[in-house]
Amino acid sequence: MVKRQFDYEQKLKDLKAKLEELNDLSKNMQFDLSSEIEILEHKIQEDRELRYQNLVPWEKVLLSRHPERPGAVDYIAALCDEWIELQGDRCFGEDAAMIAGIGSFEGQALTILSYRKGKNTKENLQYNFGMPHPEGYRKIQRLLRQAEKFNRPVLTFIDTPGAYPGIGAEERGQAWAISQVLMTMAGLRVPVLAIVTGEGGSGGALALAVSDRLLMLANAVFAVASPEACASILWKDLERVEEMAQAMKITAQDLYELGIVDEIIAEPVGGAHLDYEATIASIKDAIRKHLPVIVGCDRDELLARRYEKLRSIGKFKTDE
Amino acid sequence: MIKNTFTRKKFFAINPNMDHSQTPIKPNLSSTCPSCSARVSEETLAENYRVCAKCKHHFTMSAGQRIELIVDSGSFQEFNGGLASINILDFPGYEEKLEKAEQKSGLREAIITGYASIGGYDIVLAVMESDFMMASMGSVVGEKVSRAIERAIERRCPVIICTSSGGARMQEGMIALMQMAKTSAAVNKLNEAGLLYIAILTNPTTGGVSASFASLADIIIAEPGALVGFAGPRVIKQTIGQQLPEKFQRSEFLLEHGMIDIIVERSQIREKLTCLLSLHKGGCRG
Structure with missing residues (x-):
């Protein structure tokens, strides 16, 4: 069971x-x-x-999805002295599954972009369980360009089951919208700091993870697809999901070892949801540590390093 | 409708388990068109770009056949052909899967990359092979796409990629997912260099490939009837619990919704590509 x-x-x-x-x-x-x-x-x-x-990986999956786990709204409220939410993709609509805006963290103005999950059924329906439509990605795309225009560093939080798989989402170009964000972030001429705070699910989550520094809370997970999807597709057996979670190497510790994550942010014993203050304090410390380094970096060098980091991910053999 | 009922030809018992895609051309064998059920001989298919003469259904094409279809005869020179996958995560059963895929497709990985010319214009070409693990994108596919783009930047020539893929390769976990970011970053470099990139989407192009380099081309061409989308139809059906519209996520549907530039039949593809290359003066910014 x-x-x-x-x-x-x-x-x-x-x-x-x-x-x-x-x-x-x-x-x-x-x-x-x-x-x-x-x-x-x-x-x-x-x-x-x-x-x-x-904790075994599957237990981390469950913790990362805990309904009371702090989310973007909590982090933004605790981090920012000032905060203005900006909405809409200027094409079709506003996607509440993503929250975006400008905030001030200890005197530094930041463009903050994140997925948004609810803490109860009503909120979850309102925010579509944190699963964006193309409008969400287009809003992000628009605000990335805006951040670039005003030379404002970007901070992202990642916590989503993935992009929404629906008819409207496909009709309005989910794949195209995600690809545009990936490419824009790869070449964005401002520093980007990304933090995986909950579950990072598939390409829909990757969109906000292309960054100069990728940090991850200790009980967060980041996966190519949900362990459930992988177990049912590859092994045709949903009962083996715990085994799959192990095999996929999805924990912060695994991803740190694989060189994808730059640093693990400690969580209070029992998980982030049991102690918001301690979690927020650790996140603040991590931002204080990493943001000034990338903000101070020469832009050409920053972009070269970002490309180099992405470019170096992958292992293979050569028989030539 | 009625006419169709009478013209449907099902005279011969054909082994339904026969795998048409296993070998490129089987002389004197025939297939049933999955779309109109007409019986088509492999010979006719080969002559007709593997398109059903009756209903224009596009049969699966191997990467090798596709290269032959697109480029000037004899111009293709493969590079990075020796790149092969390893089991990075120690994922159970991955080596066996790779071995089977190699046998089935006769290739080392799910993509072939190389230099070629079309209508006399030099290009870098990448073609994905769906017989290799559904052309899922792992380290090698991501690396070969990125290297192909970098070679095009070096040579200052355009890139053409024929995509087909089930998405990121689950057996390589997050390393596979990160190839989306890696290839997108490479396309960004190509754009900075002002070079032309044409994508030809073939059946099926979904998941991580559709949400990265396949969608980032300057000009997106699709083959008729190709399934193109982010989420697979089965996942969508499960999520929303309703039937999907007819032709949902097919090329024609995508064209109607503004997601692709043109649908081009195989018989026209070389001519169309030559025309696009010529309009771009070989593919470089002036």
């Missing part, structure tokens, strides 16, 4: 409640167990830390 929810915290809560009960009971009976209980509490804490250090 495939695990659909990461329920470790719930089980831990139950265990702690039982311990509390035991504590109360022993107090009532004037039977001092406090030192034993303390030992047990300590052991639980240790086990928890160990548990989170040894």
